[in-house]
Amino acid sequence: MQNAKDTFYLALRTRLAVINPERTVLLRGALRPGILVEEAEAPVAQLPCDIYVLRWLGLGADMELSCTMAAEECEILYSTCGTQAFGGLDRGRMLSAMDEEVFVMLQPFYTPKINYSAQPPINMGTQVFWDEPTFAPISILRDRLSRSIKVMVYSYQEQGEE
Template sequence: MQNAKDSFYMTLRARLAIISPERTVLLRGTLRPGILVEEAEAPTALLPSDVFVLRWLGLGADMDLSSTMLAEECEILYSTCGSQAFGGLDRGRMLSTMDEEALAMLRPFHAPKSNYSVQPATTMQTQVFWDEPTFAPINIQRDRLSRSIKVMVYSYQEQGE
């Protein structure tokens, strides 16, 4: 499932760079699109603000098909404190903007599956696809608004995976 997870992340990252090129994050001295995978970064007490964070949850498999289909739930977390220019009073608008960006990143609900463990990455034979997102209610913690989205990501297992 690692190839599917990597492909899902890289697809969302590329789409975010087009949809909202100003949404970036500085990680390990490199400016990147503002999306990261929690398990691939150093642990922090508080998730970064104004960035999308992918968290992988449960894994399942359907082995009754001609090819094994794997599914893993992805939670996309994001939060904002608003902008300094407005003293944080625009945090609702900023969260709504991130809601719209998240929806745009997820459409269309499929992408080619690639193997990113080799350089350059190689395109595989199947696709990664996912369900429509389920939005959780807004969470308010003092000056921070946050939300999470859950998406089931599916992929057929290919030979050698």
């Protein structure tokens, strides 16, 4: 499922760069689109504001098909404190903008599956696809508004894939 997870993340990252090139994050000295995979970064006490964080949850597989289909649930977390220019009073608008961005990032609900561990990356000939997202209610913690969405990500396992 690692190729599907990498493909999903990089598809969303590429789409975010087109949708909102201003949403960026500085990580390890590199400025990049404002989306990251939690398991690939150092642990933090509190997730950063104004970016998207992908968290992989449960894994399952359907082996009854002619080719094994794997599925893993992805939770996308994001939060905002608003902008300094408005003293944080625009945090509701900022969260709504992030809601819309993530919904647009997820469309269409598929992308070609790529093996990014190879150089150059290899198109695997199948698709990674996902369900429509399920939005959780807004969470409020002091000056921070947060939301998470969950989406099931599917892919067929290729020959020799783990």
